[in-house]
Amino acid sequence: MDAILQQFFNWGVMAQALPLLLKGLGMTLLICAVVIPLGALGGLLAALASTAQARALRWSAIAFVDLFRALPPLVLLIFIYAGLPFAGLRLSPFAAVTIAFFLNNSAYFAEIFRAGLLSVPKGQAEAALSTGLTPAQTLIWVRLPQATRNVLPDLLSNVVEIVKLTSLASVVSLGEMLHAADLVRSVTYNASPLILAAGLYLLLLWPLVRLIGRFERRIAG
Amino acid sequence: MARSPETTPTLEVRALHKAFGSEPVLRGIDLSVARSEMVFVLGPSGSGKSTMLRCCNRLEEPTSGEIFIEGDRLTGPGVNLNAMRQRVGMVFQSFNLYPHLTAMGNVTLALRRVQKKSRAEAEAIAAEALDKVGLSDRARHHPGQLSGGQQQRVAIARALALKPTVMLFDEPTSALDPELVGDVLAVMRDVKAAGMTMLVVSHEMGFAREAADRVIFMDGGRIVEQGPPDQVLGAPTHDRTRAFLRRFHA
Numbered sequence: 001m002d003a004i005l006q007q008f009f010n011w012g013v014m015a016q017a018l019p020l021l022l023k024g025l026g027m028t029l030l031i032c033a034v035v036i037p038l039g040a041l042g043g044l045l046a047a048l049a050s051t052a053q054a055r056a057l058r059w060s061a062i063a064f065v066d067l068f069r070a071l072p073p074l075v076l077l078i079f080i081y082a083g084l085p086f087a088g089l090r091l092s093p094f095a096a097v098t099i100a101f102f103l104n105n106s107a108y109f110a111e112i113f114r115a116g117l118l119s120v121p122k123g124q125a126e127a128a129l130s131t132g133l134t135p136a137q138t139l140i141w142v143r144l145p146q147a148t149r150n151v152l153p154d155l156l157s158n159v160v161e162i163v164k165l166t167s168l169a170s171v172v173s174l175g176e177m178l179h180a181a182d183l184v185r186s187v188t189y190n191a192s193p194l195i196l197a198a199g200l201y202l203l204l205l206w207p208l209v210r211l212i213g214r215f216e217r218r219i220a221g
Numbered sequence: 222m223a224r225s226p227e228t229t230p231t232l233e234v235r236a237l238h239k240a241f242g243s244e245p246v247l248r249g250i251d252l253s254v255a256r257s258e259m260v261f262v263l264g265p266s267g268s269g270k271s272t273m274l275r276c277c278n279r280l281e282e283p284t285s286g287e288i289f290i291e292g293d294r295l296t297g298p299g300v301n302l303n304a305m306r307q308r309v310g311m312v313f314q315s316f317n318l319y320p321h322l323t324a325m326g327n328v329t330l331a332l333r334r335v336q337k338k339s340r341a342e343a344e345a346i347a348a349e350a351l352d353k354v355g356l357s358d359r360a361r362h363h364p365g366q367l368s369g370g371q372q373q374r375v376a377i378a379r380a381l382a383l384k385p386t387v388m389l390f391d392e393p394t395s396a397l398d399p400e401l402v403g404d405v406l407a408v409m410r411d412v413k414a415a416g417m418t419m420l421v422v423s424h425e426m427g428f429a430r431e432a433a434d435r436v437i438f439m440d441g442g443r444i445v446e447q448g449p450p451d452q453v454l455g456a457p458t459h460d461r462t463r464a465f466l467r468r469f470h471a
Contacts, residue, residue, distance in 0.1 A: 126280050127317035127376075131331035131383060132307035141330060145321045 010192040017184040017193040024180030025200060031094075031166045031176060035101040036159060042102060043109020048139075050114055061110070068107035074168050076100045081172045093174040097166075105162055112154045116147030153215045160205055160212070167201075177201070229292045231256045231418040232277065232387045237286035239272055239442075246272045248442040250286070254387065259419040261429040261450070264439035265465055270422045273439070274389050277420065278309040290386055307335065310380030310388040314395050316372040318364040324351060324375045325360040328382050336383070350382035351375070354408045370401030374408050381412065388412065390421040406432075426469065430454055438462045 049061035068076070081096035091099070120143050128138040148155070170179035181197035230253040239247040246269045254260050262270045275281040277288060279295065279302060288295040295305050318327050328347035332338045338346070351357050354374035364372050373393060380388055390409070394402045406428050413419060413432060423429070429436055429450050436453040438446045438461075446459045457463050 121315075121317075123313055123315055123317035124319065127311075127313060127319070127379075128330070130278055130280065130306055130309070130311040131379065132303045132335040133331060134303050137334050141334060142319055146319075149321065 006190075008191050008195050010190055013184070013188050013190045013192040014196045016188070017181065017196055020180045020184055021177055021193065021197055021200065024175055024177035024197075025204075027169075027174065027176040028163070028166045031097060031101070031169060031174075032159075032163055034098055035105060035166075036162055038098075038102050039105030039162065040109050040155075042106030043111075044113050046106055046110035047113035047117060050110065051117055065107045065110045068103045069111070071104075073100060073104040073165060074171065076104060077168055077172065093169070093172040096172055097169045097174055101162065101165060104165070105158070108158050108161070109155075112151050112158060113147065115154070116151035117143060119150045120146045150219075153212050153219065156208060156212045156215065160208055163205060164201070230254055230289070231258070231291055232420065233287075233289040233292075234273070234277070235287045235289075237273065237276060237288065238284045239269070239276060239281060240284050246442050247276070247283075250442075250444060252437070252444065254418055254420055256418055257413075257416045258434045259413050259421065259432060261433035261436045262420065262422045262439060263424070263426075263429070263436060263453075263465070264445075268439040269442040270439045271391055274391050274420060274422050277387075277389055278306050278311055280311075303335065307331070307383050308386040310383060310385035312373070312376050312380055312388065312390045312393045314392040316364070316369070316376045316396070318372050318376055318379075320364050323361050323363055324356060324367070324378075327364070327375055328379045331379075331383055346382050347378070350378040353381060353411065354378045355404075368401060369397045370404045373397065373405050377405075377408055377412065381417075385417075387418040387420065390419065390423065392422055392424070394423065394425055424469070426454060438465065440465070 046061045046064055049057045050065065052058050052061075077096060077100040080100050081091065081093065084091065124142050124146065125138050128142040129135070133141065166176055167178040169176045170182060173179065177197050177200060181193040184193035185191060232252075232254040234250050234252040237247055237250040237252075238245070250269075250273055252260075252273075262273070264270045272281055276283045277295075279288075283296055286296065290305060290308050293305070294300060295302075295309075318324075319330070322330065325344060325347055328350055329340070329343040332343035332346055333340065336343075348357065348360065351360050354377055356371060356374055356378065359367060359371060359375070364375070367375065377393075393409070394405050397405065402425070406425065409419070409421070409428075410432055421429075421433070431450075433450045435447060436450045437444055438453055438457070438459070440461045446453055446457060446462050453462065454466065457466060
């Protein structure tokens with residue numbers, strides 16, 4: 001029992017690891033701050049394209065979404081970071097992570113936004129157009145607010161997935177939280193930093209998960 | 222030659238055809254509505270009456286034909302459709318109020334975003350429009366907190382606030398519980414009394430008899446018969462009109 005506590009819940013090691021982990025958390029949050037807005041925007045554009053009249057536009061959007069939903073994000077990340085240099089394109093870990101997660105997240109956001117846009121009755125856009133709003137104004141003021149509200153739990157779930165996804169950045173040695181924790185583990189030969197990292201992820205995401213549950217109940221009820 | 226406003230129809234439809242795929246829905250509609258006239262359109266379902274109405278603000282794109290608002294062309298390329306649509310108010314069967322906005326927000330949206338009025342100015346105009354439909358006290362309510370009749374009156378206020386030249390009503394009372402129909406018809410009566418030009422697709426025969434200046438009967442994508450309400454509803458000359466009215470009264 002003592003050995004388990006020593007190996008997994010060693011407060012001394014945790015205290016030592018904490019500054020580095022917090023720095024890693026900072027990087028995790030930075031990745032999120034870049035990837036979430038970009039992915040949401042890319043996803044929205046892909047969703048609009050996939051519901052467009054023009055067939056070529058629609059099909060390219062669907063191909064984009066299918067491809068990046070089917071491709072494992074880790075494969076995509078390693079390809080961009082370690083594969084592209086063979087084509088002469090060498091990216092920093094941060095750039096590789098941003099591009100890989102942007103492509104992956106855009107595809108998921110696209111599906112959510114598409115479902116949201118389709119959930120808004122056609123009469124809403126017709127009413128807006130009949131009062132002289134342009135199609136773009138109709139999208140911004142009438143369709144999107146309703147679409148977003150209808151899929152809010154899914155959007156937030158996707159945000160949670162993205163935060164968890166950032167831990168993959170450790171494989172390209174980007175100093176986010178998991179990378180920091182694993183570094184300390186390898187130096188101290190102790191698993192406590194990993195437990196600490198898990199605890200910090202939980203602290204970060206648990207409120208968000210609770211919030212999603214509340215939204216889901218409100219929409220169902 | 223420019224025509225005087227007195228003789229230029231407020232709404233004019235010429236040789237309007239519409240097909241969905243290979244299925245013709247409108248087969249040559251000619252219609253002219255004078256200023257302040259209320260024209261009622263009757264017809265069995267599938268007769269094309271709603272499609273005809275929806276062509277009048279190009280929510281449906283006509284296959285061929287021309288439509289004019291006060292002599293200005295609505296159809297064809299190069300038309301500023303968003304500007305023209307503000308001259309054509311539309312009221313829908315299912316109200317189509319924006320559920321995420323209050324009654325006030327529903328009425329002010331186009332005033333602010335299209336007509337670029339300040340919030341204060343837009344709200345003053347909206348308050349006046351909501352007052353006209355008897356809902357001043359519901360301005361801060363969301364559509365979900367209003368009855369069907371109240372929602373439809375807000376929708377009328379939303380169209381009215383833009384000061385359109387003509388208003389189109391697409392079965393405005395068909396989705397309402399019977400006891401709520403009266404309030405909406407009363408508002409429509411007021412709108413007419415204020416001089417609005419109105420084209421109304423509806424099955425409210427009693428209201429047509431009492432308030433309409435002219436009744437049109439459509440069937441198979443054509444206007445079969447038209448005239449004063451007493452004539453079309455009381456003494457129709459066409460078999461198809463008679464058959465329709467018989468079914469309706471049965």
